[in-house]
Amino acid sequence: MATVKTSRLILAAILAILVYGMIAAMLGTLLPNLSTKFGLTPEQSGDIAFTQAVGLIVASVFSGPLIDNRGKKTGLVASLILIAGALFALPNSGSPLQVMIWMFVLGLGGATLVTAGSALASDINPERRATTLNLLNLFFGLGGLATPLIAANFLAGNAIALCYLVAALTVATLLFNSVTVMPPPSGERGFKFSEIGTVLGQPALYLLSFFMFLYVACEVGVWNWLPKHLIAQGVPEGQALRILSLGFALGLLIGRLVVSRILVNVAAATVTLASSALMAVTTYLALQTGDPTVAWLAVFCAGLAMAPVFPTTVAMAGDAFPKATATAMGIVLTCGWVGLAVSSKIIGGIAGGDDQKLKAALLVVPVASVIMVVVNLLLRPVMARKKASAG
16 A cells, blocks of 8 residues: 655645635636626626635535545545636636636635645644644645736736646646545544534534634635725726735735744634734725725735634634534535625625725625624634533
8 A cells, every 4th residue: 555645745735725825816816807808897797706606615515525535635636627627718718607607617626625625734733733724824825926926927917828827737736636645534534424413513613604704705805806996996907916916915825824833822713813803904994095005005914814714714623523524624614605605796786887886895894804703702612612522
């Protein structure tokens, strides 16, 4: 039997999350180009984002049990095939409907990829799961930084070249994961239908799921809508994309590097509480200016604030559910993608056909951040009781 090498598992997870980071920033980077090509209103752009969210939701429902029963490698390989196919097809779309179809497929692949990659990484060092996932998600920030930065500085907004470039990286990642030996699914950790009632009966699952719902609504609200909002305020497209990459994405990257050390000594629930409060302040401030420098500073701080929330919440789900772990993670992530769908429809609906209304529509983000603070305060004693009972 081939030997499982931890170093290769780490690299496999890193490449997977890097690809996910690049496709997470893809729609926001492409929307200005797509809007020009097809004459899209903000409401139509919201429909495209909603379609991607539906793909994420559908895949998340099934990816957890699939990974628990068939193994992480199956999930990684299947998701990378879907992503590569969507990215090669997307530039050839001849209508908004075709764009929606391929964004749906991209959503299917993205949800399966992040669930499989997170489950793989969380098993590398279970004792420091939150720290490990935050370090891994540095590469999500790197991917999110690279996509708009490359588009703005090297491809002059060329959507076709951008899709093909990310598709090539996806294929390379697929080949590496295909030849990497990974642990088989464990019967002890695997999903059993007899256990689903226990998982669904835990208050922690619902609070974590709602918390993730709100967070993803906020993060994707920035990824998808920030460039269009800044352009509507008079910021040139290239500069708007650089603010997204060297502001928001760079903040995510640096924040996860810093917080991975903090999580060694500070509880995950405390870190996410502080992050939620800071998100509310920084995202509100980011919407109050049309000055590119001030916008960059506010967006960078918003990225720092948001940095630990996604991986740390996934880690908290892993800590709360030592059995059927990927299934619990999949449920929490599914609720996150529902947040993407809801926020995209709300933001697009409020803005309607006027990009100038995006400033008001994006107030959804700081409002959701305030609600996150409340949910976190309710979650803290629940997680403390679970930790006490496990001990």
